[in-house]
Amino acid sequence: QSALTQPRSVSGSPGQSVTISCTGTSSxxxxxxxxxWYQQNPGKAPKLMIYDVTKRPSGAPxxxxxxxxxxxASLTISGLQADDExxxxxxxxxxxxxxxxxxxxxxxxxx
Amino acid sequence: xxxxxxxxxxxxxxxxxxxxxxxxxxxxxxxxxxxxxxxxPPGKGLEWxxxxxxxxxxxxxxxLKSRVTMSIDTSNNQFSLxxxxxxxxxxxxxxxxxxxxxxxxxxDSWGQGTxxxxxx
Numbered sequence: 127q128s129a130l131t132q133p134r135s136v137s138g139s140p141g142q143s144v145t146i147s148c149t150g151t152s153s154x155x156x157x158x159x160x161x162x163w164y165q166q167n168p169g170k171a172p173k174l175m176i177y178d179v180t181k182r183p184s185g186a187p188x189x190x191x192x193x194x195x196x197x198x199a200s201l202t203i204s205g206l207q208a209d210d211e212x213x214x215x216x217x218x219x220x221x222x223x224x225x226x227x228x229x230x231x232x233x234x235x236x237x
Numbered sequence: 238x239x240x241x242x243x244x245x246x247x248x249x250x251x252x253x254x255x256x257x258x259x260x261x262x263x264x265x266x267x268x269x270x271x272x273x274x275x276x277x278p279p280g281k282g283l284e285w286x287x288x289x290x291x292x293x294x295x296x297x298x299x300x301l302k303s304r305v306t307m308s309i310d311t312s313n314n315q316f317s318l319x320x321x322x323x324x325x326x327x328x329x330x331x332x333x334x335x336x337x338x339x340x341x342x343x344x345d346s347w348g349q350g351t352x353x354x355x356x357x
Binding site: 162164218222223227228 | 275282283284285287288296298299332340341342343344345347348349350
């Protein structure tokens with residue numbers, strides 16, 4: 127099972143919006159509405175920000191939103207803030223045999 | 238509040254078996270959810286290793302399946318990972334995480350992670 131494809135880095139200024147893409151196949155991202163997104167700061171454990179493509183867990187700001195079209199899922203962060211900096215990983219269900227697969231990660235820089 | 242804590246040796250010799258335990262507090266692992274293991278080599282991305290249901294059913298990453306064994310101890314609220322025949326490529330921070338009921342495809346609570354170095 128290959129990792130999902132994410133851009134290595136994205137950047138934006140405070141107050142702007144950025145979108146991070148996550149491309150898979152019809153066997154994972156495109157086949158199920160089970161994409162999740164995680165934020166990871168240096169030296170810390172990942173934190174769940176979005177699950178089931180569009181749902182936010184309690185504690186995740188509503189500036190974070192998710193969507194999906196075909197085999198590509200996206201995470202959009204609006205009203206960028208300095209503490210949004212970090213690495214972001216997507217993850218998708220990939221069937222009852224493989225279960226889940228992660229993306230390679232995207233480094234977000236707030237300029 | 239749910240908390241997960243990894244424990245185990247921080248140094249393992251090549252060809253030996255890596256063994257880690259995740260202790261869960263704040264909830265019983267017998268409440269129909271999955272425990273997962275995810276690792277992150279230094280400077281690299283996340284890799285799912287496997288997940289185990291409280292009933293004992295398991296799912297493993299196909300690329301690691303021949304070397305991975307996961308088990309669960311409901312009496313002590315723990316689940317464990319064994320990875321055999323380790324090499325330097327298995328050096329990583331190992332995280333345990335919880336998948337909530339009805340959501341074995343995502344992880345809503347994570348341990349702080351433990352660094353395991355494979356070296357002689």
